[in-house]
Amino acid sequence: MLFLRTRGPEDPVRCLWAYDTTTGREELLADPRAFDAPPAGTDDVDRVRRERSRDHSAGISAFVTDADARRAAFVLSGHLFLLADGFTRLGAAAPASDPRFSPDGGRIAYVSAGALRVIGADGAGDRAVAEPDGPDVTWGLAEHEAAESMSRDRGFWWAPDGDRLAVARVDNAGVPTWHLTDPARPDAVPRTLRYPYAGTPNARVSLFIAGPDGRVEADLRAAEYLVDVLWDDTGLFAVTQDRPQRTMRLLAVDPESGASSVLREDTDHAWTTIVPGFPAHTADGALLWTVDDGDTRRLTVDGEPVTPPGLEVFRLLGVDGGTALIAASDEPTQTHLWTWNAADGLVRQTTEPGMHGGILRGGTLVVTSSTLDGSAVAVRPSGGGGTGTLHDDSAAPDVSPVVRLIRAGRSELPTAVLFPAGHNPGSGPLPVLLDPYAGTAVRRVVASRAAYHVSQWFADQGFAVVIADGRGVPGRGPRWERTVHRDRADAVLADQVEALHAVAERHPEMDLGRVAIRGWSAGGTLAALAVLRRPDVFHAAAAGAPVTIARLYSSHWQERYLGDPDEDPQTYERNTLIADAPNLRRPLLLIHGMLDDNVLPVHTMRLSQALLEAGRPHTVLPLHDASHMIARPETAEAVLTYEARFLREALGL
Structure with missing residues (x-):
């Protein structure tokens, strides 16, 4: 088994390791510091890929292997490396990205400068399969919306026989152009970004089948979005959505002609949900898909549900022969592993309360577990022989979260409550800090200690911390x-108020006259919204990277929930904060990375301008070296310290 891990608790550089599942022996295969390559993130494609995947690490961030894991390939700072009998730096075009072995392991396809290329595993025969045919065209890369909103981070797929490739052609010519400038580097050229916001043209994405005799275009039936592609022994398939996302189709594509037929069409009055990992086939060709059945998202095999009502399917983690591995749960604060095959049916693989992930290959199941007691990686080899555990060098954190998980209010909102270390309920009133995300992509309230280190740190600054997952947060069904x-x-704000009051009824030491709220991204939007629209409840806020103008956020993401801004502008106005600026009468801290290409800095800048013109004092903390994620630990620590100081002073502590 191959895996990535750093060499110590303070080391951010990921190395490639091997684990022998029969002996439990570990071996370091590749330390990036031993290679002659510039630092990670020096090429734009690598930087964007890390941003889309929220990858804070340095070193090797991803790798691929051939079918037997005899060879591994990875990209380090734009250069393609191969591990077989020792390491080889292949003579691939640089900067290279997203290498993928052919099924026989003899060739590697990769992307460089917007072109899809193939090189032999021996370093010979590097050639272009498809090259940009326009200044705004790329081949083999996922466009912004696919990588950020659809869980598709790739743009090409090998045929099972290795003779051809399916490749996405992306034309960004019609997409609005934005520019990001680092104000601390006035000598630097601004970065140009193609960013489709709500109501504006998306990238034009088409699918081609490329082979020795040329290319043929697949008929995607005028779909707006290419959600995913599957090419296996059963055939070539494409998943598409229309622009409103109310229709999702599974298309069977003829690789010879490009003609397509509709195998399945799902519709919903609000939106159809992309479930990561689907579609897939078992070894005997059975189709794995999902169906939204009332309050449950269920796994289907050839159209028949095989998971019970109440067991929510989150993701397909992989298929090993006839066995599917899924992440699912009947409890919104947990995720568990289940396997399904025709012989055994549905079998639960994890039971300890927590967040479990994993991978299944060759009969060996690897389980990653994060619980309220800690984290672990267990290896269950095929054929039995006992469970092994990967060595973990993680240091004990400076804070040790003590989390109380409850259901709060009439809506039974999953809620976490944290107090200062050594808190005595009779010691006096405590100010309250809400620390939500409350977005539709992430559950914050989970049975995992790793999720609460920052929240516990804030609690130790003298707050009772409340985290609530309200309406729209996954885990409670479609x-x-x-x-x-x-x-x-x-609606989202109302849920936070409901949770706050419900928790305060259980803990009368909470001082509802001193309530602050903080958050980032969707949580930042909620924090700013809270002090603007409910100053009777919230007395201070720290809002990081907030979306303040609904229309200026990502098209696929925003239109899913709010619809077409030209057809329903009132909905976008109700979800925009600019008009609320004159209502501010509580301390508000706005934080934004000036290089943020997900929630662009325009959101904070325009809200700040509106507050200024309305005569409403506020504080803005611009981060010149940060994007949507704060990668530098020094900056992240300084921001948290500043937030805590701001909120304490705002509440008069």
């Missing part, structure tokens, strides 16, 4: 997710 259709502001 109907619950769609309760935020056309309203991602007032």
Whole structure:
């Protein structure tokens, strides 16, 4: 088994390791510091890929292997490396990205300068399969919306026989152009970004089958979005969505002619949900898909549900022969592993309360577990022989979260509560800090200690911390997710107020006269919204990277929930904060990375301008070296310290 891990608790550089599942022996295969390559993130494609995947690490961030894991390939700072009998730096075009072995392991396809290329595993025969045919065209890369919103981070797929490739052609010519400038480097050229925001043209994405005799275009039936592609022994398939995302189709594509037929069409009055990992086939060709059945998202095999009502399917983690491995749960604060095959049916693989992930290959199951007691990686080899555990060098954190998980209010909102270390309920009133995300992509309230280190640190600054997952947050079924259709502001805010008051009834030491809220991204939007629209409840806020103008956010993401801004501009106005600026009468801290290409800095700048013109004092903390994620630990630590100081002073502590 191959895996990535750093060499110590303070080391951010990921290395490639091997683990012998029969002996439990570990071996270091590749330390990036031993290679003659510039630092990670020096080429733009690598930087964008790390941003889309929220990858804070340095070193090797991803690798691929051939079918037997005898060879491994990875990109380091734009250069393609091969591990077989020792390491070889292949003479691939640089900067290279996203290498993928052919099924026989003899060739590697990769992308460089917007072109899809293939090189032999021996370093010979590097050639272009498809090259840009326009200044705004790329081949083999996922466009912004696919990588950020659709869970598709790739743009090409090998045929099972290795003779051809399916490749996405992306034309960004019609997409709005934005520019990001680092104000601390006035000598630097601004970065140009193609960013489709709500109501504006998307990238034109088409699918071609490329082979020795040329290319043929697949008929995607005028779909707006290419969600995913699957090419296996069963055939070539494409998943598409229309622009409103109310229709999702599974198309069977003829690789010879490009003609397509509709195998399945799912519709929903609000939106159809992309479930990562699907579609897939078992070894005997059975189709794995999902169906939204009332309050449950269920796994289907050839159209028949095989998971019970109440067991929510989150992701397909892989297929090993006839066995599918899924992440699912009947409890919104947990994720568990289940396997399904025709012989054994549905079998639960994890039971300890927590967040479990994994991978299944060759009969060996690897389980990654994060619980309220800690984290571990267990290896269950095929054929039995006992469970092994990967060595973990993680240092004990400076804070040790003590988390109380409850259901709060009439809606039974999953809620986490944290107090200062050594808190005595009779020691006096405590100010309250809400620390939500409350977005539709991430559950914050989970049975995992790793999720609460920052929250516990804030608690140790003298707060009772409350985290609540309200309407729209995954884990409680399709109907619950769609309760935020056309309203991602007032309904979401109301849930935070409900959770706050419900928790305070249980813990009377909470001082509802001193309530602050903080958050980032969707949580930042909610924090700013809270002090603007409910100053009677919230007395201070720190809002990081907030979306303040609904129309200026990502098209695929925003239109899913709010619809077409030209058809329903009132919905976008209700979910925009600019008009609320004159209502501010509480301390508000706005934080934004000036290089943020997900929630662009325009959101904070325009809200700040509106507050200034309305005569409303506020504080803005610009981060010149940060994007949507704060990669530098020194900056992240300084921001948290500043936030804590700001909120304490705002509440008069």
